[in-house]
Amino acid sequence: MKRIGFVILLGLMFMAAGCGGGSSHGESEINGNWTATLLNTDGSEAFSFTTSLNASNGNSNLNISNFSFTTSGTCFSAPLSESGSFTFTGDFQGNVTGTLAMTVTSQLEAGSSNVLTMQGAVNGSTISGTWSLTGVTGCTGNGTFTMNRG
Numbered sequence: 001m002k003r004i005g006f007v008i009l010l011g012l013m014f015m016a017a018g019c020g021g022g023s024s025h026g027e028s029e030i031n032g033n034w035t036a037t038l039l040n041t042d043g044s045e046a047f048s049f050t051t052s053l054n055a056s057n058g059n060s061n062l063n064i065s066n067f068s069f070t071t072s073g074t075c076f077s078a079p080l081s082e083s084g085s086f087t088f089t090g091d092f093q094g095n096v097t098g099t100l101a102m103t104v105t106s107q108l109e110a111g112s113s114n115v116l117t118m119q120g121a122v123n124g125s126t127i128s129g130t131w132s133l134t135g136v137t138g139c140t141g142n143g144t145f146t147m148n149r150g
Contacts, residue, residue: 030086038131078106083103100118100127101117102117103118108136115135117133131145
């Protein structure tokens with residue numbers, strides 16, 4: 001009887017170890033190159049950008065690199081700083097969903113800054129949500145965005 005209990009316990013341990021690998025799978029859902037389009041509330045394009053995202057540290061930190069606006073404008077000029085976070089949930093079939101929070105700050109002369117914040121839902125290779133921009137005159141707004149991996 002002890003042997004059967006030991007075999008069952010050992011099997012459960014192997015199953016639990018197999019479940020622990022979900023973290024890296026979820027992170028791989030966000031890792032990669034992304035293209036974003038931000039729309040104003042009237043549906044017109046406000047901004048677009050490309051970037052590389054990489055989740056780390058148990059899926060809470062989001063490393064953002066190669067960030068570049070692909071639209072022209074005066075709201076964002078160097079130096080830019082980007083930060084973000086990513087959380088995810090999933091199941092054993094590889095269906096991963098989660099949330100993304102991202103901030104892009106443009107430090108301007110005279111100590112002011114323009115700050116773009118984005119909150120979105122991750123669903124496979126698409127992230128969609130809302131954005132808002134606060135800053136100097138002419139550099140404010142809000143709307144929706146979509147990011148696609150690829």
